[in-house]
Amino acid sequence: MITKTVRLLCSALLVFGFFTTASRPAFAAATIVVVNNDAAGEGFNDPTPAAPVGGNTGTTKGAQRLIAFQRAADIWGATLDSPVTIIVRANFDPLGPGILGSAGPSFVFSDFPGQGVGFYPGAEFPATWYGGALADKRAGVDLAALEGAPNLRDISARFSSNFDFYLGLDNNHGAQNDLVTVVLHELGHGLNFATFVDPLTGQNFLGQTDIYARHLVDDSSGLHWNEMTDAERLASTTHFSHLFWEGANVTAGVPQVLVLGNPEVRVVAPAAIAGLYQFGTAAFGPRIGNPNVFALVVAAQDAANAAGPTTTDGCTAFTNAAAVAGKIALVERGTCGFAVKARNATNAGASAVIIYNNAANVNAAPPGMADDGINGVFVTIPAASMTRADGLAILGQAIVSATVGVDPTVRAGATPTGRARLYAPFPVAPGSSVSHYDTVAFKNLLMEPAINPDLTHQLKAPNDLTLELLRDLGWFADADLDGIADDVDCSVHSNFAPTIVIDGENTGVANILFSNGCTTADLIAQILGSADNHGQFVSGVSHLTNDLRDAGVLSNSDKSAIQTAAAHAN
Amino acid sequence: MKSARLLAAALSLALVFAWSQAASAQDNQRRNKKYVSTRPIKVDQQTGTLRLPTPQETQELVDSLIEMTNRSTEGLQVRTLANGTKTVDIDGRFQSVILARPNDDGIWEMKCVTTFDEATEFLGIVEDKTPQ
Numbered sequence A: 001m002i003t004k005t006v007r008l009l010c011s012a013l014l015v016f017g018f019f020t021t022a023s024r025p026a027f028a029a030a031t032i033v034v035v036n037n038d039a040a041g042e043g044f045n046d047p048t049p050a051a052p053v054g055g056n057t058g059t060t061k062g063a064q065r066l067i068a069f070q071r072a073a074d075i076w077g078a079t080l081d082s083p084v085t086i087i088v089r090a091n092f093d094p095l096g097p098g099i100l101g102s103a104g105p106s107f108v109f110s111d112f113p114g115q116g117v118g119f120y121p122g123a124e125f126p127a128t129w130y131g132g133a134l135a136d137k138r139a140g141v142d143l144a145a146l147e148g149a150p151n152l153r154d155i156s157a158r159f160s161s162n163f164d165f166y167l168g169l170d171n172n173h174g175a176q177n178d179l180v181t182v183v184l185h186e187l188g189h190g191l192n193f194a195t196f197v198d199p200l201t202g203q204n205f206l207g208q209t210d211i212y213a214r215h216l217v218d219d220s221s222g223l224h225w226n227e228m229t230d231a232e233r234l235a236s237t238t239h240f241s242h243l244f245w246e247g248a249n250v251t252a253g254v255p256q257v258l259v260l261g262n263p264e265v266r267v268v269a270p271a272a273i274a275g276l277y278q279f280g281t282a283a284f285g286p287r288i289g290n291p292n293v294f295a296l297v298v299a300a301q302d303a304a305n306a307a308g309p310t311t312t313d314g315c316t317a318f319t320n321a322a323a324v325a326g327k328i329a330l331v332e333r334g335t336c337g338f339a340v341k342a343r344n345a346t347n348a349g350a351s352a353v354i355i356y357n358n359a360a361n362v363n364a365a366p367p368g369m370a371d372d373g374i375n376g377v378f379v380t381i382p383a384a385s386m387t388r389a390d391g392l393a394i395l396g397q398a399i400v401s402a403t404v405g406v407d408p409t410v411r412a413g414a415t416p417t418g419r420a421r422l423y424a425p426f427p428v429a430p431g432s433s434v435s436h437y438d439t440v441a442f443k444n445l446l447m448e449p450a451i452n453p454d455l456t457h458q459l460k461a462p463n464d465l466t467l468e469l470l471r472d473l474g475w476f477a478d479a480d481l482d483g484i485a486d487d488v489d490c491s492v493h494s495n496f497a498p499t500i501v502i503d504g505e506n507t508g509v510a511n512i513l514f515s516n517g518c519t520t521a522d523l524i525a526q527i528l529g530s531a532d533n534h535g536q537f538v539s540g541v542s543h544l545t546n547d548l549r550d551a552g553v554l555s556n557s558d559k560s561a562i563q564t565a566a567a568h569a570n
Numbered sequence B: 001m002k003s004a005r006l007l008a009a010a011l012s013l014a015l016v017f018a019w020s021q022a023a024s025a026q027d028n029q030r031r032n033k034k035y036v037s038t039r040p041i042k043v044d045q046q047t048g049t050l051r052l053p054t055p056q057e058t059q060e061l062v063d064s065l066i067e068m069t070n071r072s073t074e075g076l077q078v079r080t081l082a083n084g085t086k087t088v089d090i091d092g093r094f095q096s097v098i099l100a101r102p103n104d105d106g107i108w109e110m111k112c113v114t115t116f117d118e119a120t121e122f123l124g125i126v127e128d129k130t131p132q
Helices: A002-013 A061-079 A132-139 A143-147 A179-190 A230-237 A248-257 A338-347 A388-395 A466-473 A520-530 A534-550 A556-568 B002-032 B055-068 B116-123
Strands: A018-020 A032-036 A086-093 A099-105 A107-110 A128-131 A155-160 A216-218 A243-245 A260-269 A275-277 A293-299 A328-332 A352-356 A383-386 A401-411 A499-502 A505-510 A512-514 B035-037 B086-089 B096-102 B108-113 B125-127
Touching: A032 A061, A061 A086, A061 A179, A099 A179, A099 B055, A107 A132, A107 A143, A128 A132, A132 A143, A155 A179, A179 B096, A179 B108, A216 A230, A248 A466, A293 A352, A328 A338, A328 A388, A338 A352, A338 A383, A352 A388, A352 A401, A499 A520, A499 A556, A505 A556, A520 A534, A520 A556, A534 A556, B002 B055, B035 B055, B055 B116, B055 B125, B096 B116, B108 B116, B116 B125
Parallel strands: A032 A086, A086 A155, A293 A328, A328 A352, A352 A383
Antiparallel strands: A018 A512, A099 A155, A099 B096, A107 A128, A107 B086, A216 A243, A260 A275, A260 A401, A293 A401, A499 A505, B035 B125, B096 B108
């Protein structure tokens, strides 16, 4: 039985190429080096004394920044596998008010080769841009160094030195903004969680598609972004709820991460305007779906007065409260705050409220509706915002029924078929570059456009879907860094000793890595593991080495040395 | 056949050039405009309270955003390595930018953007159309 197994294994192995193991790394994961690009006395080198915080033991503000930054890099490093060191050139500078930082790949590559049949695979597709770190991983070498110059940066990052980040490592940031989380997000973009397509024109970067765009699909056409014209891509950029990610890893992770119950605003009738509508959510009142509301939509009326100059702005008590009661109130944005309008809708007995953009925001996306700190607490009904065009479409119908709630059969942030949605609101809005998951995703995800305060420092299912997307891009798992993906690797943790050692006896014979991911030492170990006795082990090793000799992998003396050591083994 | 390929290559180069010129012109247009801030996003160093950025601070902010959201390919060069690999140094462009603005509850809301228009919309920066 062992003999047959070994022969089958060998015949399969010899179809492929092989390498010696002498230069193979003995560690897994990826090494991410943060290069401190700051001058003395500023940024990472800011000497301002700082008390330890949240496990960050740095004694200066600069040291704490560097420790927190490196923590984020280490989390990524422990999550990905790459034989090539990833270099992040980073600095802290005084940036303008409201700017926290930026990051992105420093180089892009296409059409890079791998390391031969079965090993590091190179680019999956021709004429397709990859970020530098991912390209290096798939090439198995530092591509930038091929011309003689060592790689100095895969990712460039700059952060604000005048913003009060939480610098602890424990994610216990309270009302502050957690630097580790922000850096995790930005490094995610630097690691290729981004397209290089121009969101304002739909044009590819320098005439070629990119690996991220190849996974974007618009369900109205069924086309991937690399199959579209510029105009089609541009339209897809703002095709709310229709853009999704096609990739086996993300799709497998969706049920583990995203909860059932997709929030939606849906017009049910009349048929002429029925369908899903893009909406924004409120920072006050109950979440959409609590409770689900299905009702007629009624335009609210109020007095035109100093509080609000029109009869549609809902800034004072509704004059048609009886008609609105139990219905979904439709109110125009403007003059007073969102929470004031929603409070007035609550007081009128509405079951939900939709606030559509006013003329001043005619081309704006549905806004996120902030609380004013006064009125929000009085809002007890779900509130949603809507574009002006959609609001006017509803107003143009005599009778409209709609739902403001959740679809219990669809996961939050996924399509009905279980694909993760990308953020593509109309018109282009903050975070709408399609290089983020949809904002309605729940659990909240690291790579949504908003950095939500409840994020963990986890990157993969069941907490997140970032790693899964990178896997789909080509960041394949490779625990022993042999260039062969773990899911097809004959040995996930190969023995890369330079020579074959059996029971302490060094044969001096070079240990070969075959392109299915096993070394000669792995194969001998597998024979040992399945042998019932010493005789079976010796026989199995004999068959293996004979086959390898016949294939020209081993010389006669190599074969004899291995067989002798096997015979000596206890 | 060969001439058709040459023509196609020339046309694609021309398109790339025209697009990069357009992007650059757009940046210049933005730099020549006046902007005003409508949201108090600046923490005053002396009082510790929020205020609107001054006109100068707003202009500096706009300049920073133009630079950070630069998605122009103007001047970028595709190099082909000996093994056939193509590469472009895009350092400093095609960045993702993290922004923050204070909400009424005092918590800073963060958002990641990639374009100038997204950034200004989030930070409440609008073109100043008052007569100068």
